[in-house]
Amino acid sequence: MKEVEIQNLIRQCVAFFEENNYTRKRIEKYKSLWKNGIVKFMKANSFVLYNPPIGEEFTQTCHYKGTVRPQEREFIRSVQVLNDMITLGHIRKRCVTPKFHRLDGDIGKEMEKLIFHLSNLRRSPVTIGDYRLYLSEFLHYLNNVNVQSIYEITENHIVSFVLAHPTNKVNVVSALRVLFRYWKEEDILERDFSKFFESFKVRHPERIPSFFKKEEVMQIERSVSRSSQTGKRNYAMLLLSSRLGLRASDIANLRFHDIDWDNNAIKVVMQKTLKEIELPLLPDVGNAIIDYLKNGRPSSDIDQVFLSSRAPYIGATRMMVGSAINAIIVSSGIDVHMKHHGPHSLRHSLASALLKGDSSLPIISEAPGHKHTDTTMVYLRIDVQSLLKCANPVPAVADGFYTQRGGAFYE
Numbered sequence: 341m342k343e344v345e346i347q348n349l350i351r352q353c354v355a356f357f358e359e360n361n362y363t364r365k366r367i368e369k370y371k372s373l374w375k376n377g378i379v380k381f382m383k384a385n386s387f388v389l390y391n392p393p394i395g396e397e398f399t400q401t402c403h404y405k406g407t408v409r410p411q412e413r414e415f416i417r418s419v420q421v422l423n424d425m426i427t428l429g430h431i432r433k434r435c436v437t438p439k440f441h442r443l444d445g446d447i448g449k450e451m452e453k454l455i456f457h458l459s460n461l462r463r464s465p466v467t468i469g470d471y472r473l474y475l476s477e478f479l480h481y482l483n484n485v486n487v488q489s490i491y492e493i494t495e496n497h498i499v500s501f502v503l504a505h506p507t508n509k510v511n512v513v514s515a516l517r518v519l520f521r522y523w524k525e526e527d528i529l530e531r532d533f534s535k536f537f538e539s540f541k542v543r544h545p546e547r548i549p550s551f552f553k554k555e556e557v558m559q560i561e562r563s564v565s566r567s568s569q570t571g572k573r574n575y576a577m578l579l580l581s582s583r584l585g586l587r588a589s590d591i592a593n594l595r596f597h598d599i600d601w602d603n604n605a606i607k608v609v610m611q612k613t614l615k616e617i618e619l620p621l622l623p624d625v626g627n628a629i630i631d632y633l634k635n636g637r638p639s640s641d642i643d644q645v646f647l648s649s650r651a652p653y654i655g656a657t658r659m660m661v662g663s664a665i666n667a668i669i670v671s672s673g674i675d676v677h678m679k680h681h682g683p684h685s686l687r688h689s690l691a692s693a694l695l696k697g698d699s700s701l702p703i704i705s706e707a708p709g710h711k712h713t714d715t716t717m718v719y720l721r722i723d724v725q726s727l728l729k730c731a732n733p734v735p736a737v738a739d740g741f742y743t744q745r746g747g748a749f750y751e
Contacts, residue, residue: 343389344426346382350374353425360652361638373418392427395419433652441476445483450490451475454522474515477505490529495536502542509542552685556674557582560686563672570649572636574664576628577646577656581665581686584619587612588661588683594645599629 350371357367381398382390399419402412424431443451454475458468481501487493498516505512517537523529552560561582564575580586580594589611598608604621629645640647644655665683670676
């Protein structure tokens with residue numbers, strides 16, 4: 341195991357911070373954490389050379405009555421930085437490590453075969469992660485009811501598990517349908533559950549999309565302070581959502597070559613639908629992007645337009661865009677009670693504005709990049725006036741209808 345003199349390792353970390361534009365204040369903070377944390381711990385225990393197990397031993401002391409307080413979390417992070425440098429040669433940006441859902445036991449081994457099959461089909465990591473989550477929850481349920489073999493699973497087990505599931509019932513049923521179909525096709529399970537799944541339907545509840553009025557969207561846009569680098573970035577990302585209806589994933593993945601400055605257009609392949617769309621580069625949107633590129637964007641070779649606001653700088657992520665826009669909406673002063681308030685609510689608001697402007701459904705579908713017009717129909721539920729336009733006029737009934745045969749209704 342590699343061991344390094346602690347002060348040497350600290351100097352390497354500081355050099356990395358300086359090369360990646362960390363602020364002087366943040367660097368001094370790390371120096372203080374190391375001095376009062378791991379260095380003090382090593383001196384007290386007569387350690388000369390540092391290695392990750394020593395860091396792990398130190399982090400075990402960073403608890404107070406079974407909990408980790410904010411200051412201790414900072415000490416733990418300082419050790420993670422040292423470990424990254426000694427093992428990787430660079431420091432990773434702080435992130436949350438996703439939980440890995442294990443599929444143990446005899447049933448779990450058979451479930452793993454499906455996961456391997458999906459990997460061979462090149463399903464996305466997100467899709468495979470969802471399958472692993474739902475199958476691990478089903479496996480946990482089966483263990484609780486003492487089902488130890490796939491041959492013991494019945495329709496009642498499936499129904500009971502799905503109905504008790506707090507969320508995503510439709511996705512859970514879909515995952516189980518794929519599992520049992522795969523087991524049948526691969527002769528892992530003789531029993532055929534296809535007829536059962538055909539009759540067992542769980543539907544998404546009807547929902548009305550959250551949206552904001554035009555005046556509220558304008559208030560949200562005006563609320564952004566553009567005096568800082570982060571403000572310039574967030575304002576440009578916000579306008580791409582509110583004015584053009586781009587999803588958070590498409591804003592995060594926007595590349596320089598996607599912007600056609602000569603023809604005032606943005607051409608992107610939508611991450612969700614893989615559909616290529618072309619949108620007008622509106623003057624306000626273009627100016628906001630230029631302001632960010634000239635006065636807010638850190639120097640970087642990354643070809644994504646938007647970067648993280650703190651060093652080390654990385655390309656923007658969907659979560660980064662969503663969090664920034666969510667924070668803007670919440671702090672704008674508009675009423676968000678009982679409403680979603682992220683990028684998707686701004687897409688809904690744009691669709692609502694187009695409806696009020698008498699745009700046809702195909703045009704409204706094109707703006708948000710919907711693959712099918714049916715998807716856009718959901719937006720009609722947010723506009724009663726547009727629904728009224730869909731109603732056919734009822735013809736007037738002649739007076740003679742009520743007076744025929746003596747004025748009495750008859751069969």
